[in-house]
Amino acid sequence: MESCQALMSEDQPAMDSSLAGVDWVPGDHPLAPTTQPFGALSIGLSIGPLSLRIEGLATEQAKELQERFHPFVKDCHGPVDVAIGLRKAGIDRFLTPRRDGSIEVHRLVSRLVGTRLELWSYEFSGWVETRIGLAALSLVASSGPLFHRGVENFLRALTASFILEREGLLLHGAAVVRKGKAYVFFGPSGSGKTTVTDLSPGDTILSDDLTLVVKSRDGYQAAGIPFGMAHHRVPNTCASFPIASFNRLVQRRSVDRHPLKGARASAEIAASLPFVMQDPRQARKALETVSQVLAEVPAFRLEFRRDDAFWRVIEET
């Protein structure tokens, strides 16, 4: 299964020399995070069918997140699907990055304890209770890249879990809206998702990396998410669009499109679902949802080269 996790950058939490080599694990480490919020402010987000409220923010944090997540910011007074309490971690990091010069795949650890999903990485730890709509997030930094990365990493995983509960998916794929229909392009890193969006200058780009597949009364729709991690596109709309097709990208010298069906289609999409395939219960739910999506939306293997000829093939077929 491919992963959308990136290689570690230099920008990792500072080491606490007294804890060198120790990874924090929820519930079994004496250094539990503090429960002190950063401040008393909140912001609301509307992501596809999900409404979120991020609480416990300081003034500058609220201002930065509002700018960063625009236009997904919504009025947050009233009931939401999930309220997320932000807290100061009180420690320098949760996982210890390697310092021996070797390449380390970015680690995001998760486990399901009953109905509670626990997630932690270098710069954050958190938990999500989808049934009661509550979540908590402890962050090692109160500002800067580590703060924003912790918030976004957690919210992406949280979104993947919540959308799964709503019979939808968070797919490692790009989405381009043309003539009112969304075309989803998916595949592992390097398959051409960003290239496809670059080759669609007149169209609305919902994402070049992660797309929400949302179940609605009118069928499955695609929507963007505001968590671009600074190097991916964040859409300028929070609207959803009916999905015309899923296209598994394969780079070739020629352009062609072939139907992708049954177990092969299911496997290709399942391999492009971050965050939810590590837990058996979520994996079963995800496979079931993929099956339902494929019953309504066609999938293809799209062979393409670095020009916009793929659009002609898509529109002809």
Added chain:
Amino acid sequence: MDPSIVLTKNPDAAYRVYDGQATVVLPDRAEVSVLNEVGSLVWDRIDGKRSVEEIIAAVLEHYQVNADQAQHDVFEFISSLRDHGMVFG
């Protein structure tokens, strides 16, 4: 391989069958596999009750293949499933 052994699926495996072919996800290994029709038939019959011998008999019942070939193919396939942690026993 002892044909009398009884295998069980990895309880963590998530799978779904489409027109005789199965998609199998193994969360702890982060692997997605697609099994062809024969593989799916074998997978379906790995249930903690049937022996490998019985599974070979089922393959012979559904496909025109000689017994030696069926046993060889099923042994090889089960060995692969074991290597991937998809079955135990």
